[in-house]
Amino acid sequence: xxxxxxxxxxxxxxxxxxxxxxxxxxxxxxxxxxxxxxxxxxxxxxxxxxxxxxxxxxxxxxxxxxxxxxxxxxxxxxxxxxxxxxxxxxxxxxxxxxxxxxxxxxxxxxxxxxxxxxxxxxxxxxxxxxxx
Numbered sequence: 744x745x746x747x748x749x750x751x752x753x754x755x756x757x758x759x760x761x762x763x764x765x766x767x768x769x770x771x772x773x774x775x776x777x778x779x780x781x782x783x784x785x786x787x788x789x790x791x792x793x794x795x796x797x798x799x800x801x802x803x804x805x806x807x808x809x810x811x812x813x814x815x816x817x818x819x820x821x822x823x824x825x826x827x828x829x830x831x832x833x834x835x836x837x838x839x840x841x842x843x844x845x846x847x848x849x850x851x852x853x854x855x856x857x858x859x860x861x862x863x864x865x866x867x868x869x870x871x872x873x874x875x
Contacts, residue, residue: 745805745868748786751838755784755811758834759827766827772812779816779855780823782831784809792865804865804873809840811860820856828858839872840864 752770759766759782767776769783792804811831815823824847832842840862848857865873 744789745802745866745870746789747807747866747870747872750870751786751809752784754834754838755782755831758830762827762830772810775852776814779814780827781814782827783812787861802868804867806863806865808843809835809862811862813858813860814850815856817854820854824856824858828860831860835860835862838864839874841874 748770752768756768759768763780765780767778767781769776769781770785772783772785773781786807787810788806788808790806791802792806795803811828813824813827813831815821815827828845832845835842841864843861843863845858845860848859850857867873
């Protein structure tokens with residue numbers, strides 16, 4: 744199986760903590776972070792790109808989808824979350840991924856602001872990333 748999650752997460756963590764050293768990150772989804780600002784990155788799909796499988800059904804490429812959850816709290820929670828989303832978007836585009844969506848999500852706790860971003864790309868066995 745082609746897997747680049749560790750490399751992507753390391754770049755994600757470095758980009759956000761370089762932007763603001765107070766940002767906490769995680770490689771798993773957390774519904775209610777204990778510290779803000781916070782961002783998580785998860786690989787939500789890794790499937791064989793069937794059009795490039797050979798006759799022995801060896802996978803040469805996979806389609807990977809990532810989900811980013813950004814959480815911020817007062818004050819300036821929306822502007823902080825948007826700035827973090829810009830950092831993430833710049834990173835993923837530089838890696839070769841395409842953004843599928845960016846959605847604010849209503850949180851039960853009104854002091855918390857959340858944005859969910861999703862990205863997709865095709866990754867070769869040589870770890871080259873192609874936009875779909």
